[in-house]
Amino acid sequence: MIYLDNAASTAVHPEVVKAMLPYFDVQYGNPSSIHQFGRKAKNAIQKARKQVAALIGAEPEEILFTSGGTESNNTILYGIPKLHESDAIITDPDGSGNFELGNNHAITSSIEHEAILEPCKKLEEMGFKVTYISVDEYGVVDSNDIADSITENTVLVSIMFANNEIGTIQPIKEISEICKKYQVPLHTDAVQAIGKIPINVKDLGIDALSISSHKINGPKGVGALFIKKDLTVYPEILGGGQENGMRSGTENVASIVGFGKACEIAKERLNENISHFKKLHSSMLERITKEISHVKLNGHPEKRIFNNIHLTFLGVNGEDLIIKLDEHGIAASTGSACSVHTQKASHVLKAMGFNHEQITGSLRISFGYMNTLDEVDQVVEVLKKVVTELRSVSPYKTKYNF
Numbered sequence: 001m002i003y004l005d006n007a008a009s010t011a012v013h014p015e016v017v018k019a020m021l022p023y024f025d026v027q028y029g030n031p032s033s034i035h036q037f038g039r040k041a042k043n044a045i046q047k048a049r050k051q052v053a054a055l056i057g058a059e060p061e062e063i064l065f066t067s068g069g070t071e072s073n074n075t076i077l078y079g080i081p082k083l084h085e086s087d088a089i090i091t092d093p094d095g096s097g098n099f100e101l102g103n104n105h106a107i108t109s110s111i112e113h114e115a116i117l118e119p120c121k122k123l124e125e126m127g128f129k130v131t132y133i134s135v136d137e138y139g140v141v142d143s144n145d146i147a148d149s150i151t152e153n154t155v156l157v158s159i160m161f162a163n164n165e166i167g168t169i170q171p172i173k174e175i176s177e178i179c180k181k182y183q184v185p186l187h188t189d190a191v192q193a194i195g196k197i198p199i200n201v202k203d204l205g206i207d208a209l210s211i212s213s214h215k216i217n218g219p220k221g222v223g224a225l226f227i228k229k230d231l232t233v234y235p236e237i238l239g240g241g242q243e244n245g246m247r248s249g250t251e252n253v254a255s256i257v258g259f260g261k262a263c264e265i266a267k268e269r270l271n272e273n274i275s276h277f278k279k280l281h282s283s284m285l286e287r288i289t290k291e292i293s294h295v296k297l298n299g300h301p302e303k304r305i306f307n308n309i310h311l312t313f314l315g316v317n318g319e320d321l322i323i324k325l326d327e328h329g330i331a332a333s334t335g336s337a338c339s340v341h342t343q344k345a346s347h348v349l350k351a352m353g354f355n356h357e358q359i360t361g362s363l364r365i366s367f368g369y370m371n372t373l374d375e376v377d378q379v380v381e382v383l384k385k386v387v388t389e390l391r392s393v394s395p396y397k398t399k400y401n402f
Contacts, residue, residue, distance in 0.1 A: 001329045001330075001331065002329060002330045002331070002371075002375045002378060002379060003331045003368065003370075003371075004330060004331060004332045004365045004366060004367065004371065004375075004379065005331045005332055005333050005364075005366060006215075006307060006366040006367055006368035006371075007164060007192060007215070007307070007308060007333075007364060007366035008333060008366070009214050009215070009220065010214060010215060010216065010217045010218075010368050011217060011368065011370065012214075012217060012218065012219055012258065012262075013217040013218070013261075013262060013265055015261060015265060016217060016218055016219070016258045016261045016262050016265070017258070019257055019258055019260075019261040020219065020254045020255070020257055020258040020261075021254075023041070023044065023253045023254035023257055024254055027040050027041060027044065027253075028041075028253075029041045030250055031045055031242075031250070031251050031253060032240065032242065032250070041251075041253045044253060044256070044257050045065070045251055045253060045256050045257075046060070047257075047260060048065075048256045048257050048259060048260025048261075048263075049061075049063045049065070049260070050260075051260035051261065051263045051264045051267075052211065052224050052259065052260055052263045053226075054263070054264070054267060055194065055195075055199075055263040055264075055266055055267045056190075056194070056199050056200065056201050056209060056211070056226060057199070057200035057201055057202050057203065058201050058202070058226050059229065061229070061244075062226055062227055062228060062229055063224050063225075063226060064224060064225045064226075064227055064243055064244075064246050064247060065222065065223075065224055065243060065247065065251065065252075065256055065259075066222070066223045066224060066225055066247060067221055067222060067223065067252075068212045068213070068214070068220070068221060068222065068223035069113075069115060069189065069191040069210050069211065069212035069215075069223050070115040071223065071225075072189075072210035072211065072212075072223050072224065072225035073113070073115040073116050073119065073158075073187075073189055073210050074115070074119050074236070075225050075233065075236055075246075075247075076156070076158070076187045076208045076210070076225060076227075076233060077106070077116070077119040077120065077123065077156070077158065077187075078119065078123075078236055079233040079234045079235065079236060080106075080155050080156045080185070080233065080234075103129065103153045104128055104129065104153055104155050105128070105129040105130070105131065105151055105153040105154045105155065106120065106123065106128065106129070106130050106131070106154065106155060106156045106157070106158065107130075107131045107133060107146055107149050107150065107154060107156070107157045107158070107159075108120055108130065108131075108132060108133070108157070108158045108159065109132065109133045109134075109135060109141050109159050109160065109170075110132045110133065110134055110135060110347070110351040111135055111139055111160070111163055111165075111347070111348040111351050111352075112158070112159075112160050112189065113160060113164055113189055113191070115189070116158055116160070116189055117347075120132075129153070131149045133145050133146055133149065133159075134351065135351050135352060136352075137352055137353060138168055138299060138300040138301075138303075138352070139163055139166050139168040139298075139299055139300065139348065139351070139352050140168055140170065140171070140300060140303065141159060141170055141171070141175075143171050143174040143175050143178055146159070146175055146178055146179075147178045147181075147182075150178070150182045150184060154182070154184050155184070155185075156184065156185055156186075156187060157175065157179050157184055157185070157186050157187070158186075158187040158188070158189070159172065159175055159186070159187075159188055160188060160189040160190075160192075161188045161189065161190040161192070161193035161199070161209075162190070162192045162193035162196065162197070162304070162305045162308075163192065163299065163348060164191070164192045164335075165310060165335040165346060165348045165349070165364060166298045166299030166304075166308070166310040166348060166349075166352075166364075167192070167299050167304040167305045167306075167307075167308030167309075167310060168299040168300045168303060168304055169193065169197065169300070169303045169304055169305065170188075172186075172188055172204055172206065173204050173205065176204055176205030176206060177205065179205075179207075180205055185207040185208065185228075185231055186205070186206055186207050186208070187206075187207060187208035187209065187210070188206055188208075188209050188210070189209075189210045190209050190210060190211060191210055191211060191212040191215055191223075192215065192305060192308075193305060194211050194212075194215065194216055194266070195215070195216040195266035195270065195273065196273070196274070196277065196305040196306070196307055197274070197305060198270060201226055201228070206226070206228070207227075207228045207231050208225060208226060208227050208228065208231060208233070209225070209226040210223065210224075210225055210226075211223050211224045211225075211226070213255070213258065213259035213262055216262050216263065216266045217262050217265065217266075217368070217369070218255075218258050218259045218261070218262030218263075219254075219255045219258045219259065219262075220255075221252065221255055222252055222255040222256055222258070222259045223259070224259070227246075233246070235247065235248070237249060269369070273369055274306065276367075276369065277305075277306040277307040277367055278306045279373065280306075280307075280367045280371055280372075280373065280376055281306040281307070281308075281309055281367070283373055283376050283377075284309060284365065284376045284379070284380060285297060285309060287376070287377075287380045288311065288380060288383065291380065291384055292313070292383065292384055292387055293400075293402075294313065294314040294315060294400055294402075295311055295312065295313050295314070296311065296312045296314075297309070297310070297311060298310040298311065298312055298349070298352070298354075298362065307366055307367040307368070308364065308365075308366050308367075309364070309365040309366075310362065310363070310364045310365075311362065311363050311364075311365070312354075312358050312361045312362050312363075313361045313362075313363060313387055314357065314358070314361055314396065314400060315361065315390075315391045315394040315396035315397065315399070315400050315402060316361050316387055316390045316391060316394065317360055317361065317390070318334040318360055318361055318362045318363055319334060319360075320390055321334075321361075321363055321386060321387070321390060322334060322363070324386040324389070324390065325379075325382065325383075325386065328382045328386070330379055330382060332363060332364065332365050332366075333363075333364050333366075334346075334362050334363060334364060335348070335349075335362065335364055345359050345360070346359055346362065349362060357396070365379075388402075
């Protein structure tokens with residue numbers, strides 16, 4: 001089996017598993033307890049907080065543990081300060097049982113993950129104004145469009161760091177400078193970028209940033225939200241006051257410990273992993289484009305995370321291609337795996353101007369640290385075979401003279 005769907009999820013690193021195990025059956029105390037079992041659990045969480053913070057150049061007290069990238073994104077979108085100000089919320093104005101928001105305004109992009117787009121839709125239903133910035137043919141936003149969209153009512157800009165489907169990296173530094181000029185906080189969904197490129201929140205001027213553990217060889221069900229010290233975000237989950245009152249509920253100690261260890265490993269091996277991904281990317285792309293006709297790389301050729309290769313094979317249905325690859329023991333995808341039981345066309349590729357044929361012929365290959373050049377060669381040979389097979393019965397056979 002060759003696993004090439006690491007953008008969807010990754011194998012938990014053996015060192016991470018080892019770090020987690022004691023917190024299931026030995027150090028199982030509640031971090032809120034004052035006895036030694038509780039203190040050890042609390043200390044383990046604080047150690048993990050430092051490990052996460054170190055990966056992104058933040059302070060430990062700026063790290064809020066969550067259940068993953070989706071919760072982190074929702075926390076910032078619903079927790080921005082002006083959303084909770086009394087003059088921004090009109091409770092049940094017409095007796096309908098609904099409430100409306102004032103003229104508050106947020107800016108995001110048209111190619112964000114659903115964990116941003118769906119909350120934004122809900123905010124719009126509540127009267128919130130949202131501007132969706134368009135992208136160019138490579139999936140890159142124009143920072144000038146963001147500057148032009150900011151109004152006196154803008155309370156948040158949220159632009160993803162690297163796209164989960166095509167791997168394109170956004171000009172976050174440029175965007176942060178614009179946000180700073182207009183004194184609007186900037187959030188970035190960095191779930192796909194963390195561990196693939198260097199990220200320092202202070203140098204980049206980021207106010208909030210989302211991370212997911214299972215994208216960097218940590219356990220599922222845990223993530224973090226970086227919140228800059230001077231940014232006030234209101235909690236959505238109330239109760240016992242854990243996480244400095246920001247996320248009540250007994251902490252998932254074992255997973256948090258594993259997440260911390262995964263961040264430590266990602267930091268230590270960042271340059272090594274980047275070099276490895278570039279070698280795999282270069283080798284596979286060179287062979288595919290030379291040995292298979294009518295194929296195109298999607299996303300920016302250089303401003304991208306190199307563990308991601310997103311391709312369009314004309315005359316081939318992407319889902320058929322995934323099934324054929326699976327039959328040969330190769331796991332890949334057509335795009336995001338984070339939407340449950342939905343087979344709708346990619347909104348990312350639509351936003352980039354792709355037509356139906358180009359969208360349905362897409363394939364995403366995403367590498368992990370365990371993938372090898374030998375696997376790349378094996379996959380290319382299989383791709384050549386299955387693409388030829390699928391094109392032989394394609395309705396576009398005559399059009400492209402397959």
